Amino acid sequence: MPRAPRSLRSDITFAFAVAIGIYLAWIVHDVLLIVYVSALFAVVLMPVVNGLRRIRIGSWRPSRAIAILLIFLILGSLTGLFLGFALPPVISDMSQFIRELPVRGPQLLARAQQLPFIRHADLSALNAKLQDIASSYASYILISIRNGAGRFFDLLTSVILTVYFMLEGEHAYAWFLSFFPQEQRIRLDRALTRAELRMGKWLLGQASLMLTLGLVSTIAFLALKVRDAYALGVLMGAFNLVPIMGALISVSLALLVAAIDSWGRALGVLIVYLIYAQLENSVLTPRIMQQSVGLSGLAVLIALLLGASLAGVVGALVSVPTAVLVAELLDEYLVRPKNHAAEPVEVEVASEV
Numbered sequence: 001m002p003r004a005p006r007s008l009r010s011d012i013t014f015a016f017a018v019a020i021g022i023y024l025a026w027i028v029h030d031v032l033l034i035v036y037v038s039a040l041f042a043v044v045l046m047p048v049v050n051g052l053r054r055i056r057i058g059s060w061r062p063s064r065a066i067a068i069l070l071i072f073l074i075l076g077s078l079t080g081l082f083l084g085f086a087l088p089p090v091i092s093d094m095s096q097f098i099r100e101l102p103v104r105g106p107q108l109l110a111r112a113q114q115l116p117f118i119r120h121a122d123l124s125a126l127n128a129k130l131q132d133i134a135s136s137y138a139s140y141i142l143i144s145i146r147n148g149a150g151r152f153f154d155l156l157t158s159v160i161l162t163v164y165f166m167l168e169g170e171h172a173y174a175w176f177l178s179f180f181p182q183e184q185r186i187r188l189d190r191a192l193t194r195a196e197l198r199m200g201k202w203l204l205g206q207a208s209l210m211l212t213l214g215l216v217s218t219i220a221f222l223a224l225k226v227r228d229a230y231a232l233g234v235l236m237g238a239f240n241l242v243p244i245m246g247a248l249i250s251v252s253l254a255l256l257v258a259a260i261d262s263w264g265r266a267l268g269v270l271i272v273y274l275i276y277a278q279l280e281n282s283v284l285t286p287r288i289m290q291q292s293v294g295l296s297g298l299a300v301l302i303a304l305l306l307g308a309s310l311a312g313v314v315g316a317l318v319s320v321p322t323a324v325l326v327a328e329l330l331d332e333y334l335v336r337p338k339n340h341a342a343e344p345v346e347v348e349v350a351s352e353v
Contacts, residue, residue: 030154033311038158040199040318042165045071047200049166068166082238086231090257187332195328198293199321205292209284210237213276217254220272224265226258243308243316247277293324 025032052067062070165172173192177185214237221229232254239246251273259266285304286297295303300320307319 033314034154034158035161037314037318038161039165039169040321041158041162042169043196043199044203044321045162046166046169046196048203064167068163082231082234086228086234090228090231090235090253096260191328191332192325195325198324198328201292202289202321202324205288205320206241208288208292209280210240212284213237213240213280216276217273220269221254221258224258224268224272225261226254226265226269227261228257232257241317242313243304245313289320293320295320295323295327299323299327 048071049064049067052070053062053064055062177189180188214233217236218229218233221232226232232250235253236250239250251270254269254273255266258269281301286300289295289300290297300323303319303323304316307315307317307322309315
């Protein structure tokens, strides 16, 4: 039966509906971001859940709920052990350094004034400036902690949503596909399934980056004789999961602990991290992600820049899995395969005699 021709009224109604939908999405974009990140992490963690479900003890195999519970128990236990045994000495050393900073700051400036190229410089104003910077930095840390406490509810909501997506994600996925016609539904399902397999490997690549930074940091801290080297190395590796902010927090802690004994050690820590950061951003991250998720190094770098620009730390965190999803959809719907021209076939024509 032929469809009725579309009227101008229906076009106007559709345009208003789209505009209202975009406006409502912008109002609740924070909630939509939490839902998207939760769904993405559920997809990323599902290979781990499926791996735990393959464990067999006699005739018993863990269900999906038990596997998810085991993941959270393992992560919670490791976090509790680190917070209970490794982090308190680091916090104690930092508190000692902050208490001694008003005395050690002028001593450092007095030593620096003996250098030939700054002997005639007025360092008293610089000392006052350093004191202001230190107080401002302390205030910034307090404000950040308060804002982080305000974000705790969002983090808890995201964790709960991730668990629900892992438990009931198949039903939500089937409901999402039901909006498309049958022929388009099959095609979209194939593309999303391929994207899911590639996105599941992102966690392996990220774990490789975290392990690499943790080992390099621990070796560097031991070579520089920085106290609490093992705890700081674990902290550097673990915080590498959070782009930008994780590096800022872990490097600040390492610098403060190294500066307790020597400013030269703090300078050594800073130099080692700056060299590693350049190496990781230009070589390690593109190559490891290319091998794990199948994206080129250029695509990974662009995804990180766009994710950080659009949604800050959260955007940078989920930028690579999102780029994998976008790449699969583009390959399925927009990229056209090359049409290989048929090679000319030689035809023998019998000459008439």
